[in-house]
Structures are given as C-alpha cells and as structure tokens.
Amino acid sequence: MTQTIELNVNGARRAVTADPATPLIYVLRNDLKLKGTRFGCGAGVCGCCTVLLDGRGIQSCNTPLSAADGREVTTIEGLGGEGQSGERMGGKAAAHPLQQAFVDEQAGQCGYCLTGIVMGAAALLRRNPSPTEAEIRSELDIHLCRCGAYDRILRAIRRASETMGKRSG
Amino acid sequence: MTSEPLPPSLARNRRLDRWVEIRTDGVVEVRTGKVEIGQGIVSALAQIAAEELDVDYTRIRMIPADTGRSPNEGVTAGSRSTMDGGGALRQACAEVRDAFLQAAARRLDAGIDELFVRDGTIHRKASNESATYWELSAEVDLARDADGRAAPKRADQLTLVGKPLPRLDLPDKVTGAGVYVHDLELPGMLHGRVVRPPSYGAVLKAFDGTRIETMPGVRAVVRDGRFLGVVAAREEQAVAAAAALARCAAWQEAADLPDVDALPTFLRSRPSQVKVLSEKGVPQDKGAHAVSASYSRPFLAHASIGPACAVARVQAGAIEVWCQSQSIHPTRLDIAKTLGVAPDTITVRHVQGAGCYGHNAADDAALDAVLLARAVQGHPVRLQWSHEDELAWSPFGPAMLVAMNGTVDDAGRIVNWRHELWSNPHIARPGLQESPSLLAAWHLGQPFAQPPGIDSLPGIQPTSERNAVPIYDFANQRVVLNALDRLPVRTGTLRAIGGFLNTFAIECFMDELAHAAGIEPVELRLKHLSDARAIAVIEAARERSGLASRSRHDGSGRDGSRGMGLGFARYSNEAAYAAVVAEVEAGETIRVVRVVAAVDCGRTINPNGVANQVEGGIVQTVSWVLKEQVRFDRTRITTRTWDDYPILRFSEAPPVEVSIIDRPDQPSLGVGEAVAGPVAAAIANAVFDAIGVRVRDLPLTRERLLAAIDDT
Ligand code: FES
Ligand code: FES
Numbered sequence: 001m002t003q004t005i006e007l008n009v010n011g012a013r014r015a016v017t018a019d020p021a022t023p024l025i026y027v028l029r030n031d032l033k034l035k036g037t038r039f040g041c042g043a044g045v046c047g048c049c050t051v052l053l054d055g056r057g058i059q060s061c062n063t064p065l066s067a068a069d070g071r072e073v074t075t076i077e078g079l080g081g082e083g084q085s086g087e088r089m090g091g092k093a094a095a096h097p098l099q100q101a102f103v104d105e106q107a108g109q110c111g112y113c114l115t116g117i118v119m120g121a122a123a124l125l126r127r128n129p130s131p132t133e134a135e136i137r138s139e140l141d142i143h144l145c146r147c148g149a150y151d152r153i154l155r156a157i158r159r160a161s162e163t164m165g166k167r168s169g
Numbered sequence: 170m171t172s173e174p175l176p177p178s179l180a181r182n183r184r185l186d187r188w189v190e191i192r193t194d195g196v197v198e199v200r201t202g203k204v205e206i207g208q209g210i211v212s213a214l215a216q217i218a219a220e221e222l223d224v225d226y227t228r229i230r231m232i233p234a235d236t237g238r239s240p241n242e243g244v245t246a247g248s249r250s251t252m253d254g255g256g257a258l259r260q261a262c263a264e265v266r267d268a269f270l271q272a273a274a275r276r277l278d279a280g281i282d283e284l285f286v287r288d289g290t291i292h293r294k295a296s297n298e299s300a301t302y303w304e305l306s307a308e309v310d311l312a313r314d315a316d317g318r319a320a321p322k323r324a325d326q327l328t329l330v331g332k333p334l335p336r337l338d339l340p341d342k343v344t345g346a347g348v349y350v351h352d353l354e355l356p357g358m359l360h361g362r363v364v365r366p367p368s369y370g371a372v373l374k375a376f377d378g379t380r381i382e383t384m385p386g387v388r389a390v391v392r393d394g395r396f397l398g399v400v401a402a403r404e405e406q407a408v409a410a411a412a413a414l415a416r417c418a419a420w421q422e423a424a425d426l427p428d429v430d431a432l433p434t435f436l437r438s439r440p441s442q443v444k445v446l447s448e449k450g451v452p453q454d455k456g457a458h459a460v461s462a463s464y465s466r467p468f469l470a471h472a473s474i475g476p477a478c479a480v481a482r483v484q485a486g487a488i489e490v491w492c493q494s495q496s497i498h499p500t501r502l503d504i505a506k507t508l509g510v511a512p513d514t515i516t517v518r519h520v521q522g523a524g525c526y527g528h529n530a531a532d533d534a535a536l537d538a539v540l541l542a543r544a545v546q547g548h549p550v551r552l553q554w555s556h557e558d559e560l561a562w563s564p565f566g567p568a569m570l571v572a573m574n575g576t577v578d579d580a581g582r583i584v585n586w587r588h589e590l591w592s593n594p595h596i597a598r599p600g601l602q603e604s605p606s607l608l609a610a611w612h613l614g615q616p617f618a619q620p621p622g623i624d625s626l627p628g629i630q631p632t633s634e635r636n637a638v639p640i641y642d643f644a645n646q647r648v649v650l651n652a653l654d655r656l657p658v659r660t661g662t663l664r665a666i667g668g669f670l671n672t673f674a675i676e677c678f679m680d681e682l683a684h685a686a687g688i689e690p691v692e693l694r695l696k697h698l699s700d701a702r703a704i705a706v707i708e709a710a711r712e713r714s715g716l717a718s719r720s721r722h723d724g725s726g727r728d729g730s731r732g733m734g735l736g737f738a739r740y741s742n743e744a745a746y747a748a749v750v751a752e753v754e755a756g757e758t759i760r761v762v763r764v765v766a767a768v769d770c771g772r773t774i775n776p777n778g779v780a781n782q783v784e785g786g787i788v789q790t791v792s793w794v795l796k797e798q799v800r801f802d803r804t805r806i807t808t809r810t811w812d813d814y815p816i817l818r819f820s821e822a823p824p825v826e827v828s829i830i831d832r833p834d835q836p837s838l839g840v841g842e843a844v845a846g847p848v849a850a851a852i853a854n855a856v857f858d859a860i861g862v863r864v865r866d867l868p869l870t871r872e873r874l875l876a877a878i879d880d881t
Contacts, residue, residue: 019385022405030404035352036345040474040523041556045811048474076345095344102343106335106777109208109785110524111342112475118343137819144811146474147524148788150822152781 007068009034010078020066025049027065028075036076036115040144047143050116050123051075057123059142076115079122097167098122101160107152113145114153121157129168130161175317177628178202178257182240183314188261189218191269191306195289197224200232201258202242204495205338206525208841209778212336216774217255220329221262221321223286224302231337234497235518241498255774255837259321265311267319272309273300324772324833331833333777338521350493350520351478353551358480359388360404361541361552362411364397365562366612368422368805369659371395375419384410389544394614398541400550411555424803425657433465433866436570436591441651447638450645452585454576458685459585461574464674466867468658468799469566470814475523476554477530477563481538484547488515492535493522499600500532500607504539507610507617526789528661530554530563532599533608540609557809562608565799566663567593567656569633571674577686583697586646590671592633593653594622597661601626608659622655635668635741636846639675641697658801664789665845668740672846673853676736677865680854690854691716691735700739702769705830706748707737709767713828714750730754731762734854736847745770745843749787751823751851755859758871761791761823761852766844768827771835780827782841787825790848792817798868 004017009032016031023042028034028051037060040048044062051060052074053067079096098118101107108114117140124131124139131139136157145153175183182188182202190198199218205211215229232239242257266286273291274281277298284291289302341348366373378390381399386406391398399414401407427435479492488510494500497517505512522531538552554562569592576585599606602620610617625631638648665672683690691711698704711717716733732755737748746769754760764787773779796815799808808814849867857863862877 018403019405022403026404029352033354034345035347035349038349038475038523039351039553040476041811043556043810046474046556080344095340099340099343103335103339106339106781108339108342109781110206110474110521111339112349112523114343115345137822140819143819144474144816146472146526146789146816148785148792148817148822149781150788150817150819151784151825154819 005065005069007073008071009073010075016065018065020064022065023061024051024063024065024068024073025060028060028073034075034077038112038115040113040116045142047120048113048116050119050143052119052123055123055126057120076119079118096122097163098125098157098160101156101163102153105152105156105159107156108149109147113143117143117145117153121160125161125164130165133158175315176256176260178240178242179260179315182242182257185261185265185313185315186311187238187240188258189265189311191265191302191309193303193306195228195303196230197222197228198230198232199258200234200239202234202240204234204497204519205521206495208782209336212334212338213774213778214255214258215337216329216334217259218262220327221259222266222289224289226329226334228289233519235516236497236501237516260317261315263321264315264319268309268311269302269305272305276300276305327833330772330774331831332775334775336778348521349475349478350480350491350522351475351553353480353491353520355480355482355549357547358549358551359400359402359545360407361398361400361538361550362407363537363541363552363554363609364411364415364418365558366395367420369657370425371420371422373418374421376417378414378417381410381414381417384413389541390414391541391544393540394612394616396540396609396612398537400541400545422804426801426803427657429801432467432568433463433570436568436653439653441591441653444650444652446634446648446650448647452576452645453578454585455578457576457578457584458682459574459576460678460681460685461572462678462681462865463570463572464670464677464865465570466568466670466673468568468660469663469793469797470560470799470808471526471529471563471663472560472814472816473523473525473529476556476559477534478522478551478553479534479538480549480551481535481542482547482549483539483542486514488539490515490517490535490539491520492517492538493520493525493531494535495525495531496598496600499598500535503532503599503605503607503610504536507536507605507607508539527566527663528564528598530559530608536607536609560814561806561809562659564597564659564661567595567660569667569670571670573674573678575678575682577682577688581686581688581693581696583641583643583682584645586639586643588637588639588648588671588675589651590633590637590649591651591653592667593656593660594624595632595660595662595666596623596626619655622660624652630741630743632662633667634671635666636671636675636738637667638742640700640703640739640742641694642699643697664786665740665842668738668842669845669849672736672738673849673867676738676847676850677853677863680734680857681863694737702746702832703737703739706746706767706769707735709828709830710735710748710750710765713767713826714752714765716750730859732855732857732859734851734856734858736850736854738843738846740843745838745840747783747843747847749844749847749851751848751855753852753855753859755856757875759795759852759856759869759874760821761795764791764823764848764851765826766828767830768840768843769830769832770838770840770843771832772837773829773831774837776829776831779829779840783827783844784825786841786844787848788817788822790845791823791852794849794852794867794869796868796870
C-alpha cells in the first residue's frame with residue numbers, strides 16, 4: 001500500500017512514495033540516493049545504519065518510513081552542513097569536526113562502520129558536549145566495529161569534543 | 170647496467186602500461202591487481218608508486234582492479250600484498266621513471282646524471298631548464314615490457330616510504346561517499362535476494378513459487394535445483410518476497426553435523442593422513458620436568474560488519490560483475506565453469522566491501538548476482554546477502570586441535586618437544602580446484618560437487634601447518650600434522666590460518682614448561698632463540714609493557730586480580746615478527762585491560778598504516794579469544810545473529826599500544842596476521858598469571874574458566 005510521505009532530510013523537504021512500513025534505510029539509500037547510511041544487520045543491533053531523527057540517534061534499518069513522517073532526518077551527508085565547521089576535507093564537502101577528527105586520527109580500516117559511529121557520536125555530543133571516555137564507551141556500545149578500530153575511534157571522538165568545546169567556548 | 174630478475178608479479182604482468190599511466194593533466198593512474206579489503210593496502214601501494222616515480226602522493230589515483238585491464242595478481246591474501254604487489258609496483262614505477270628521464274635527457278640534450286625529478290618535473294641541475302612528465306607523456310611509450318634494468322631506490326634514497334601518510338580512502342568513508350559495492354547504482358537496476366536452504370545438505374522436497382510472482386514489485390522468481398531467489402524493483406520488495414518465498418519451500422534435512430561441544434574428540438576421530446613436518450634428535454627425559462597439554466579452537470566466523478553484495482548484468486551473452494572479491498580472476502574462472510561459458514565473456518570488477526579477513530562470502534555473492542541477473546536480461550541486479558546468511562553460510566575458519574608434549578631438563582633446556590596437529594585443508598577459494606568453489610554452484614539442478622579443499626599452493630606455505638614447526642632452537646623435536654579431509658562444516662581461510670592455533674599452543678606451552686621447571690617464561694624463550702629480530706621484539710614488548718619490572722609472574726597469585734602474559738611468533742616463520750603482552754583482570758570473567766605489541770615487518774612503508782592493522786588484529790583476536798564460537802545443532806548452523814555470535818564491543822575493547830621496529834634495509838613483510846597467535850597466547854598466559862588457572866580450549870568463556878577453576 002504505497003503512500004506519499006514527506007520528510008525533512010538534511011534540511012530539505014523530500015516526498016517519497018513507498019509502503020509506509022518500508023525501513024527508513026532503504027528510502028534513504030535507494031530513493032534519496034544517500035548511500036552513506038550503511039546496512040549491517042538489519043535488526044537494530046550493529047549501529048551501521050544510525051541517523052538522527054529530530055536530533056536523536058536511531059537505527060534506520062528498523063525504523064519504518066512512517067515514523068519519520070514530517071520529522072527531521074539528518075544523515076551523514078547532512079552532518080557537515082550543520083555550520084559547526086567551514087573546513088574542507090580531502091577537497092570534499094565541508095566536514096563536521098567529528099569527520100575531521102576521524103581522519104586526523106586515521107580511525108578506521110574498512111570504514112563500513114564509520115558513518116554510523118559518527119552519527120551515534122554526533123547524537124551523543126549534542127546531549128553531552130564533553131563526555132568522559134566511559135560515557136563514550138557505554139553510549140556507543142550498540143556500534144560494532146569488526147575491524148577493531150575502537151581505540152582510534154575513541155580518540156577521534158574525544159578530539160572532536162575538544163575542538164567543538166573550544167569553538168563554542 | 171645489469172638487470173635483476175623481475176619480482177614474480179611483474180614477471181607475469183610485464184607490460185608497464187598495465188601498471189602506470191601518466192596523464193597529460195598531471196594525474197598518475199596506477200593499476201594493481203591487489204584490492205582494498207580494509208587493510209589500507211591501496212594507500213600503501215600509492216605511497217610506493219609516489220616514492221619511485223618522485224611525484225606527490227596526492228597525484229596518484231589508484232584504479233580499482235578489473236579482469237579486463239589490471240595486472241592479474243591472483244588473490245589479495247595471506248598478508249602478501251606489500252611483499253608481492255609492492256615489489257612489483259615498485260620495480261614497474263622505477264622503470265617508468267627511468268623512461269621519462271631518458272625522454273627528458275633527449276629533449277633537454279642533457280646527461281641522465283644532470284637530471285633530478287621533483288613532483289613529476291624533471292629539472293636540469295644548475296639551470297632552469299625542465300620538462301614535466303605530463304608534457305613528455307605523449308612521447309614516452311609505456312606499451313613495452315619491464316626489463317629489470319632500472320633499479321628502484323636504495324633505502325637511503327627514500328623520502329616518502331616510511332612516513333605516516335594519511336590513507337587515501339578515509340575521507341570518503343567518513344563523509345559517506347558511495348564507495349562500496351553496496352552503493353552502486355546502474356540504470357534499470359533491480360534488487361535481488363537469495364533464499365538459502367536451512368542446512369548444508371537440505372533437499373528441497375516441495376516448492377511452489379507462483380504466489381510470489383504476483384507480490385508487489387516482483388520481476389522474477391528463480392529456482393534452479395535448490396538455489397532459490399527473487400528479483401524485485403525495490404529493495405524492501407525483494408526482502409519481503411524472499412521471506413515469503415522461504416515459506417513456500419519444504420525441505421528435508423539430515424542430522425549430519427558433529428557435536429559442537431566436543432570438537433576436539435570429533436577432530437581426533439576423523440580419518441587422517443599423517444605428515445611429519447619436522448623430526449630431529451632423540452627425545453630426552455632424564456631428571457626432568459615433563460608436561461603434556463592439548464589446545465583447540467572452535468569454528469570462527471569472519472562476521473563481516475556488512476553482508477556480502479554484488480551487482481551483475483547479463484546482456485547478449487556478455488556478463489558483467491561488480492563485486493568485493495579478493496580474487497577477481499579466479500572467481501571469473503569459477504563463474505565461467507558454473508555457467509559453462511568462456512571466461513572471456515565475463516568481466517569482473519572489484520568494488521570495495523565491508524572488512525574482509527580471509528575467504529568470506531564475497532565470491533559466492535558474485536555468482537548469486539549472475540544467476541539472478543540471467544532471469545532479467547539487460548537489467549543489472551544488485552544482490553545482497555542477509556546478515557543471517559553472512560554469518561551462517563560464509564566459510565568459517567576451521568576448528569583445529571594441537572596436542573603438545575615436552576620436557577625441560579634441570580638446566581632449563583627443552584630436551585623434548587612434540588607437536589601434533591589436527592586440521593582440514595584451509596584453502597577453498599575459487600579458481601583452484603576442478604569443481605567450482607562457489608556456494609550456489611553446489612545447489613543448482615545440475616550441481617557441482619563441493620571441492621575437497623587444498624592445503625598448499627605453489628609459492629605459498631601450506632595453510633594448516635603454518636607456525637607448527639617452532640622457531641625456537643630445540644635439539645629434539647617432532648612435529649606432525651594429521652591432515653583431515655574436508656569437514657562437514659563449510660570452511661575457508663581466516664586471518665592467520667593455521668598459524669593462529671599453532672602459535673597459541675606453542676606459546677601457552679612454553680609458559681607451561683617454564684612454570685613446571687620454575688623458570689621465568691620469557692627467559693625460557695630467550696634461552697632457545699638465536700634470531701636477533703625475534704629477540705628484539707620480545708625484549709621491546711617486555712620493556713614497554715612493564716612485564717620486565719614485575720617480580721611475580723608464576724601463576725601464584727590466585728587472588729582474582731591482574732595478570733600479565735606474553736606471546737610471540739614470526740608469522741609463518743617468514744613474515745613479520747610480533748611479540749605481545751596482554752594484561753588481564755581475571756575473576757569469574759576475563760577482561761583484557763591492555764595490550765602492548767612490538768612488531769618488526771622489515772621496511773615499514775607507512776608506520777601509521779602498520780600500527781592500524783596491528784591494532785585491528787589485536788582487537789579482533791581479543792574478540793576471538795574471549796567470545797567467539799560458531800554454534801550448530803546436529804542439523805543446522807545456529808549462529809545467525811549478533812546475539813548468537815557476540816563480538817568485542819566498545820565497552821570491552823582494551824587500549825592497545827604498538828611499537829614498530831623499522832628495518833629499512835630488509836624487505837617489507839606482511840603484518841595483517843602477525844599478532845593473532847601471540848595475542849591469544851598472551852591472554853591465556855596472563856589469565857594463568859592472575860589466577861593460576863589454564864584454559865586451553867578457546868574461547869576463554871566464563872563457563873570454561875569456572876570449569877578450569879573446579880579442576881585445579
Ligand atoms: S543495520 Fe541497522 S543496526 Fe545494524
Ligand atoms: S572499520 Fe571495518 S568495521 Fe569498523
């Protein structure tokens with residue numbers, strides 16, 4: 001039973017025609033061509049597909065399209081546009097301080113988990129701009145990194161939190 | 170000028186223009202047969218190319234491998250990429266640079282030794298005359314064979330190699346660019362899903378897919394034997410149709426799997442062929458301390474974070490495949506064999522996937538995509554495995570068993586050493602055996618037999634026995650492999666292959682012998698080593714970890730507190746050296762609180778890249794050792810979700826410290842697999858150090874620990 005549903009994605013209004021039960025991840029990736037949200041488990045337990053819904057981190061693989069109706073979705077592609085950073089990274093679009101910190105720390109190997117983790121960390125930093133290491137670890141515990149880059153990822157998140165603290169303070 | 174023999178990979182792919190293209194716009198295109206599987210290899214190769222060509226690292230554009238143009242370098246595996254591919258690319262680039270120098274010398278009417286290159290511009294010394302690669306590229310013909318006459322740089326001439334340059338691929342990965350095969354979008358693309366049988370040998374008794382054909386978006390239902398799949402317009406429609414299709418199939422299953430909780434007994438009971446790997450001296454046991462122990466590991470899953478994916482298009486007899494295979498050329502051969510077509514009707518292109526630690530489902534997905542795409546000619550089909558199938562149907566690292574016997578005399582010399590190993594062949598990659606080694610090929614109406622697997626290939630060390638022959642100097646030793654036939658559980662190569670359990674066994678056993686004889690375990694190792702590089706990594710790890718300054722290291726603690734342990738190996742006895750110290754907190758459960766490693770991988774191309782890979786290897790091994798174990802009942806693999814197969818999480822990941830001993834004059838050695846065995850042994854040794862309890866069957870779970878405590 002397809003329906004047309006309006007979402008606000010990365011600051012732009014987008015209309016999507018699909019079954020409202022469709023997991024949000026397929027709409028983001030296939031209808032809106034936002035490929036940065038990665039599919040991992042499809043069951044809400046690995047964190048790969050994390051996006052922000054009204055600023056809170058959610059797993060888009062087990063969130064139906066209908067739950068995003070009329071709400072604000074931020075994906076990795078829209079994160080840099082939050083105006084927190086004007087820097088450019090690798091000649092690409094403006095990067096969020098988290099993205100920059102991941103590159104600075106060379107955090108990641110295959111990189112498949114990274115966009116979900118960056119989004120999870122962005123949600124955390126919004127609520128708690130200077131988390132302790134223990135808070136980062138427990139807040140991000142849903143996110144798996146099979147390549148084992150946890151240590152560098154933690155360093156990257158701490159670095160980003162410091163940079164962002166300096167800018168606002 | 171004398172010419173050196175070419176590196177093997179270059180000798181097989183001699184044409185220089187297969188490797189390098191200098192574009193007139195200042196970009197250098199580099200092709201290699203090696204593929205990125207998350208290990209950073211492509212950046213390391215770019216660094217080598219930039220070094221030998223004398224161009225800026227950012228000018229290098231690494232072109233993904235395809236079977237049409239890229240050099241055929243076989244498989245990207247076994248930590249051999251920097252060893253093989255790096256050497257070949259280095260020589261090819263040195264020859265390209267030389268060809269441009271010759272051209273500049275002609276144009277500037279100068280002698281070669283009057284010229285030097287800086288970022289692709291060839292300058293004449295003491296003048297302002299110059300010529301660039303980009304200007305000269307029209308007149309330099311790279312459509313010629315490498316001849317080995319131009320020498321690559323000597324260690325003292327290197328300016329980029331050895332520097333911690335950033336990875337080329339990371340910015341795209343953190344900004345969410347569509348870099349993975351999962352992200353491909355082709356015009357007219359449809360979505361496919363496969364429905365696997367419920368167990369390896371399940372027979373399809375009844376199937377009626379007609380009601381699936383009318384489900385929303387469904388474009389094709391495919392059934393060939395017990396290979397079942399669907400193609401639909403939208404991805405969620407394919408997922409829904411696959412779920413419905415699974416309910417339309419009735420299967421007959423057999424209870425043909427072993428008891429998952431008695432794998433060592435099972436392995437010992439299998440028919441085997443005995444192969445003596447090393448035999449020397451006469452065992453002594455006078456006035457001595459004798460120990461025997463056996464060690465095992467379960468089946469381990471690759472458990473990639475992302476499911477396998479591939480895209481295929483079949484049109485007018487031509488087949489195109491985009492996939493994450495580590496072996497695009499051999500995979501093409503097996504797809505051709507399965508379909509009964511000529512290999513040159515198929516083009517296979519590599520696109521990155523999620524992390525890959527050996528032979529996983531990447532190649533299987535390629536064939537799956539082709540089989541589905543045949544049903545919708547002209548439409549590309551994007552096929553993605555479910556996470557559940559990724560866990561249950563990918564090849565597993567095989568279960569293995571090692572039994573050790575040893576004796577130390579009163580002078581602290583090991584006078585008797587016996588290592589007996591049970592393992593099936595680890596290699597099941599495509600393109601190597603008579604029958605295709607691709608999952609769907611065994612399920613077709615006209616099925617191919619699952620091939621038996623192979624233990625050794627020309628030019629690489631046999632897989633089961635890696636590290637079985639000890640690196641230590643023992644006067645009396647006997648090392649035996651009981652080579653098993655293929656096991657009833659699907660297996661393939663997994664990071665560190667047989668080296669993992671062999672090293673775990675040897676390095677735990679060294680500690681056991683040391684404790685029996687009342688010797689400090691690291692001292693016992695040093696006493697039996699003559700390889701200076703081995704000694705150097707052990708001493709470095711011991712110093713940096715603080716193990717050196719500890720007084721108690723004898724298992725006498727029994728206070729449920731912290732312990733430290735060391736493990737060491739030179740991977741395959743020919744690749745990188747690694748010594749690892751783990752610190753644990755052991756009580757009813759084990760926490761690894763810190764890991765310190767020292768590695769020597771010869772000439773380090775990129776120290777940050779090496780450290781990153783070593784850190785990843787450490788964390789993944791901690792996960793294997795503490796948590797991982799494929800489960801099955803007598804019929805089905807029951808490991809299907811992250812709940813069934815937990816891996817290490819943020820809250821459990823230890824801080825890791827890696828130090829690298831650089832040897833610029835030595836060949837670069839692969840490092841991806843070097844730490845696995847040493848980490849495992851270091852943890853088990855640290856647990857013993859903390860609470861005086863030894864667990865020899867992996868993983869070191871709470872139940873095993875409690876059982877071992879009861880036994881002591
Ligand atoms: S893909 Fe959504 S949590 Fe794993
Ligand atoms: S970098 Fe590969 S899973 Fe995290």
